[in-house]
Amino acid sequence: xxxxxxxxxxxxxxxxxxxxxxxxxxxxxxxxxxxxxxxxxxxxxxxxxxxxxxxxxxxxxxxxxxxxxxxxxxxxxxxxxxxxxxxxxxxxxxxxxxxxxxxxxxxxxxxxxxxxxxxxxxxxxxxxxxxxxxxxxxxxxxxxxxxxxxxxxxxxxxxxxxxxxxxxxxxxxxxxxxxxxxxxxxxxxxxxxxxxxxxxxxxx
Amino acid sequence: xxxxxxxxxxxxxxxxxxxxxxxxxxxxxxxxxxxxxxxxxxxxxxxxxxxxxxxxxxxxxxxxxxxxxxxxxxxxxxxxxxxxxxxxxxxxxxxxxxxxxxxxxxxxxxxxxxxxxxxxxxxxxxxxxxxxxxxxxxxxxxxxxxxxxxxxxxxxxxxxxxxxxxxxxxxxxxxxxxxxxxxxxxxxxxxxxxxxxxxxxxxx
Numbered sequence: 230x231x232x233x234x235x236x237x238x239x240x241x242x243x244x245x246x247x248x249x250x251x252x253x254x255x256x257x258x259x260x261x262x263x264x265x266x267x268x269x270x271x272x273x274x275x276x277x278x279x280x281x282x283x284x285x286x287x288x289x290x291x292x293x294x295x296x297x298x299x300x301x302x303x304x305x306x307x308x309x310x311x312x313x314x315x316x317x318x319x320x321x322x323x324x325x326x327x328x329x330x331x332x333x334x335x336x337x338x339x340x341x342x343x344x345x346x347x348x349x350x351x352x353x354x355x356x357x358x359x360x361x362x363x364x365x366x367x368x369x370x371x372x373x374x375x376x377x378x379x380x381x382x383x384x385x386x387x388x389x390x391x392x393x394x395x396x397x398x399x400x401x402x403x404x405x406x407x408x409x410x411x412x413x414x415x416x417x418x419x420x421x422x423x424x425x426x427x428x429x430x431x432x433x
Numbered sequence: 434x435x436x437x438x439x440x441x442x443x444x445x446x447x448x449x450x451x452x453x454x455x456x457x458x459x460x461x462x463x464x465x466x467x468x469x470x471x472x473x474x475x476x477x478x479x480x481x482x483x484x485x486x487x488x489x490x491x492x493x494x495x496x497x498x499x500x501x502x503x504x505x506x507x508x509x510x511x512x513x514x515x516x517x518x519x520x521x522x523x524x525x526x527x528x529x530x531x532x533x534x535x536x537x538x539x540x541x542x543x544x545x546x547x548x549x550x551x552x553x554x555x556x557x558x559x560x561x562x563x564x565x566x567x568x569x570x571x572x573x574x575x576x577x578x579x580x581x582x583x584x585x586x587x588x589x590x591x592x593x594x595x596x597x598x599x600x601x602x603x604x605x606x607x608x609x610x611x612x613x614x615x616x617x618x619x620x621x622x623x624x625x626x627x628x629x630x631x632x633x634x635x636x637x
Contacts, residue, residue, distance in 0.1 A: 410615075419599050
């Protein structure tokens with residue numbers, strides 16, 4: 230029997246690197262991964278569902294949650310608040326479930342401080358040109374929004390060295406294999422395993 | 434462009450844990466992995482080829498190689514010498530190729546000292562009973578040899594904590610996925626990557 234504490238996997242990326250798609254796909258493949266629906270004050274995009282994609286709240290409600298210490302991390306991105314409720318996260322880790330969070334770079338830094346064993350994964354588009362193209366293909370954003378995202382992406386790209394792993398998303402399938410491999414490999418890490426082999430224990 | 438130094442992957446296991454099969458399979462899947470054929474003084478088993486499975490040498494020749502400092506590690510296992518030639522190993526790492534070595538626990542400890550960045554992977558059978566069964570199924574070994582391997586295996590099992598990763602080989606397919614994941618994940622580790630993104634460099 231191998232016992233493990235749950236591991237917290239935190240995925241960050243500049244806008245347009247493909248983070249949302251990769252996280253969704255890996256959750257479909259590794260169905261035992263827990264996650265925490267983020268709380269946000271940003272308005273829903275077409276098709277997004279409250280409680281599924283995000284928990285959509287007003288600014289006063291967000292501030293109240295934050296001030297009651299209910300958030301493991303929170304950040305302002307493009308003028309909107311985003312946060313993660315600590316409780317659901319910590320409950321899952323305590324019973325040995327791994328948690329995958331899709332979090333911006335500010336939030337990731339807070340999670341690293343709060344959970345030093347967290348595994349931080351950064352996803353990059355192969356180039357800025359490529360990143361711009363992906364943002365334009367998304368179409369849900371206005372030009373001014375695309376420009377704002379590009380400026381921020383350029384600021385964030387340099388942060389990759391603060392992460393444990395880097396995935397360069399040239400090809401979604403390949404990047405997905407890499408993301409899945411990172412999670413599988415971390416599950417085999419000796420420092421995360423509390424091993425009990427009843428058949429062996431008496432022998433040594 | 435991502436530049437990396439080659440990474441040295443060292444796989445150890447007690448006899449009967451399935452190490453040889455797993456290493457052979459992963460080499461077939463990840464064909465860019467380099468390896469170094471071990472030098473040994475043990476007699477070839479039926480079907481083993483000189484220069485492919487091992488380089489088979491006499492004791493005086495082995496001692497001469499060792500005394501000339503040509504071996505990155507060497508060990509005595511079941512009364513036979515085993516060793517790895519340093520040159521082929523270091524040439525591969527220098528040009529950025531990853532190397533997978535199948536090495537006993539004594540040799541692994543020497544490689545860890547010599548190459549602190551090496552990734553050490555330990556493979557265990559799920560139980561001693563299972564391990565004994567696998568040794569008997571192998572059939573090439575006499576009873577006294579099986580007993581000797583079991584005694585040694587029991588001594589080695591406790592060494593798993595000195596490794597970076599542990600794979601419990603319940604099912605070969607699953608264990609193979611884990612071994613491959615470890616190699617893929619280590620290739621994404623930020624501490625191993627020297628990143629050059631010409632398209633981004635001018636922007637920050």
